[in-house]
Amino acid sequence: MTKQILEIENLCVDIDVPSGVLRAVQNISFTVAKGETLSIVGESGCGKSITALSLMNLLPKSAKRSADKLTLDGRDLRDLNEREMSDLRGDAMAMIFQEPMTSLNPAYTIGNQLEEAMLRHRNVSTAEARDRAVFLLEKVGITAARSRLGQYPHQLSGGLRQRVMIAMSLMCEPALILADEPTTALDVTIQAQILHLLAELRHEFDSSLILITHDLGIVARVADRVAVMYAGEFVETGTTEQVFNAPSHPYTQGLLRCIPIPGKTKRGAHLGAIPGIVPNLVGRIEGCHFASRCPYADDACRTGDVALRPSFEKSHEYRCVLSPEICAANLKSGAAA
Amino acid sequence: MLAYALKRLGVALLVALTVSIIAFSMVYLPGDPAMALAPESATEADIEHIRKVYGFDRSMVVQYLDWLFHAVQGDFGQSHYLNEPVANVIFDRLPTTMLLGACAITFALLLSIPLGVIAAIRPNSLIDRIALTIAVVGQAMPSFWFALTMMLWFGITWRLLPITGTDSWKHFVMPAIALGYYVTPGVMRLTRAGMLEVLASDYIRTARAKGLRPVRVLFKHALRNAILPVVSLAAVQFGFMLGGSVVIETIFAINGLGFLAWESITRADLPMMQAIVLVLSVFYIVLTLLADLLNAFLDPRIRVT
Known part of the structure; x- marks a missing residue:
């Protein structure tokens, strides 16, 4: 059995908003094994970014995180204070953001910003x-890496900046990206x-x-x-093959x-829409x-919580009152229509 | 960087030239300068004589070029009132005003930047409210009234500080605070707004995601970017202090340039007024130039293209 790097049970994130409590993430559970790629899919506002930020403990102050289990490489993240958490960030776990254009500090060279990520966590010389920064810049496909170190973010294109961000995330060889x-x-x-x-780097650095x-x-x-996410919940999880070949939840379909x-x-x-x-x-x-929004919904769907249930295979789960057989039939008729 | 600096320098020289024309022309604003200089009993012949002596009979362009030619060599002519070279009087008074301005801006920056930063870290906290109160009071209260209040308490009631003169550093405490306090609100609010914006930016999140300590995130990553507009404002305000310390210098009887300007206006001392306007403007221009260069040093987007 492969080692689980990340284990999460019933992760919830509640955000205080003027109109009440926004339940951004509701009881999601998942594990990520060593070397594995888990994709969380969903539309804007479904809580997927909040999930990532909550793992890094980078949530806004108005947000509260709770979980029954939250371990990274066997270490419980729940009772770490901010100082201990910052020791892990950028070291054991690193994050790459959506906006390469604004994610680098305009006032410092990329060399400075890359080196800083390593100097913070490792007892190494500048x-x-x-050297590590040059090595990684070459790894992420940036030519003339050493001379790039003296450049500022505004001198690089968006694609190059995202490559720099990826290199930055790899500076300390994190277990989880x-x-x-x-x-x-x-x-x-x-x-x-x-x-x-x-994908390539993930394999190379495991x-x-x-x-x-x-x-x-x-x-x-x-x-x-x-993991397909909808309105703060996982509605379907499985291997990429299972979810793409036999999507069960009406949303995934x-x-x-x-x-x-x-x-x-x-x-x-x-x-389709x-x-x-x-x-x-x-x-x-x-x-x-x-x-x-569900074409198959009836009164039974609108009362009581719907739990995740296994589909034909045990590792493939979905959150619907309909049986796997009916879901499969829906998929066929839906595709025909 | 060099190209940028040369460009800014060129602009600064053009601005200085424009200002010199305005400073020179000021003399003609109230009408015939010869008439203004002449006593009321003067005859037409007397006025004509004055016109000749001071060279007002020449064309304005010739007079301006003549004045400028001497001015760039540090010769601003003879004071009409003091019978001394204008340059001597000005350079006698200038150090006092510069010292006062430097003390005032230092006080203002030392108070406003830390307060602005703290207010931005803890928005709507008690410290933020106190800082806001200081800003509102500073903006609303006339500086002469603030100066007089301070004199009354610290000078007369408690006898802690001397109220007039420039003999020791103690004499500069109240004037510097009175002058600097006026600048504090703007700088503080700008620092706060800048920090709030920068702290919410993506690159601050990146810095935190790297695991950097809060102090490093704040001072290395945030302040460097938030301080850029503050540098420009502080330079402008410093220039403003040098010229605008008339009220404060008068109240505290400080024999500086501001006081001299006010005296010269009441005495219709034209060459003195021209020279003061030009000197202060040039200081202002130099400060703006320095602020531009400092900004370029701090912000690679200006420096490196």
């Missing part, structure tokens, strides 16, 4: 940190390069990766396992129907969170 929509702000051609790079995205195409290419497939989708034909909007997460939602 020269050693610089959190990538929050790392390619969303980039051109499509650059997106592919960055993803390829992330880090675990949590990839947060709303782009299912990305998931299919790099993830080992997928709807998401996959939104992707055009070259050669299969007729030109000019309507792409999920009607309605994400429910307001302030206060408690009775019943299934997706009920208001």
Whole structure:
């Protein structure tokens, strides 16, 4: 059995807002094994970025985190104080953000910002940190790496800056990398390069990766396992194969129907769309969170909590009152329609 | 960096030239300067004589060029009132005003930047409220009234500080506070706003995600960026203090440039007024230039292209 790097049970994040308590993340549980890539997929505002920030303990002050279990490499993160937590950040776990254009400090050279990440956690000289920075800049495909160290962020393109951010996350060889929509702000051609790079580096350094995205195409290419998130909850989890080949939850089915497939989708034909909007997460939602947008919802869905249940295979779970057989049938009829 | 510096220097020289024209022309604003100088009993012939002696009969362009030619060599002519070279009087008074201005701006920055930073770290806290109160009071209260209140308490009631003169460092405490306090609100609010904006930025989150200690995040990553607009404001305010210390210098009987300016206006001492306006403007321009260069040093987006 492979070693679990990250183990989470019933993670909740509540955010105080003027109108009440926004339940951004509700009882999500998952594990990430060593070297594994887990992708958390969902639309904007479903709580996926908040999940990542809560693991780093970088949530805004108005947000409260709670969990029954939260361990990184066997270490309980729940009762670490801010000082102990900052010892882990950038060392055992590192994060790559969505906005490469604004995620680097404009006042310092990239060399300075890269070295700093290592000097904070390792007892090394500036020269050693610089060598490590050059090594990693070359790894992330930046040419003339040593001369780049003296450049400032505004002299680099968005794609290059994201490569710098990736190199920065690798400075201390973290056990876990959190990538929050790392390619969303980039051109499509650059997106592919960055993803390829992330997948390659993950193998090379044997880090675990949590990839947060709303782009299912990305998931299919790099993830080992997928968690589909909707309105603060995981609605379906499984291996990438299970979720893509046999999506069970009506939301996952709807998401996959939104992707055009070259050669299969007729030109000019309507792409799928999920009607309605994400429910307001302030206060408690009775019943299934997706009920208001679900084509199969009936009264049974709107009372009582819906638990995750196993699909045909045990490692594939989804959160719906419908049986696996009915879900499979829905998928077929939905695809036909 | 050098190209940027040269460009700023060129702009500064052009501004100085423009200011010199305005300073020179000021003399003609109230009308015929010969008429203004002449006593009321003067005859037409007397006025004509004055016009000749002071050279007012020449064309304005010639007079300006003549004045400028001497001014750049440090010769601002003879004071009409004191019968002394204008330059001597000015450079006699200038150090006092500079010292007062330097003390005042130092006081203002030492008070306002830390308060602004603390207010931004803990918005809406007690310290933020106190800082806001200081800012509002400072903005609303006339500086002469604040100066007089201080004199009354610290000078007369408690006898802690001397109230007039420039004999020791103690004499500069109250004037510097009175002058500096006026600048504090603007600098403090700008620091607070800048810090709030920077602290919410993505690169601060990156710095925290690297595990950096809060002090390092604050001083290395945040303050460096938040301080940029403050540098420009502080330079402008310092320039303003040098010229605008008229009230404070008068109240505390400090024989500085501001006081001299006020005296010269009441005496219609034209060459003195021209010279003071030009000297203060040049200081202002130099300070702005220095602020631009300091900003370029702090912000690579200006320096490196």
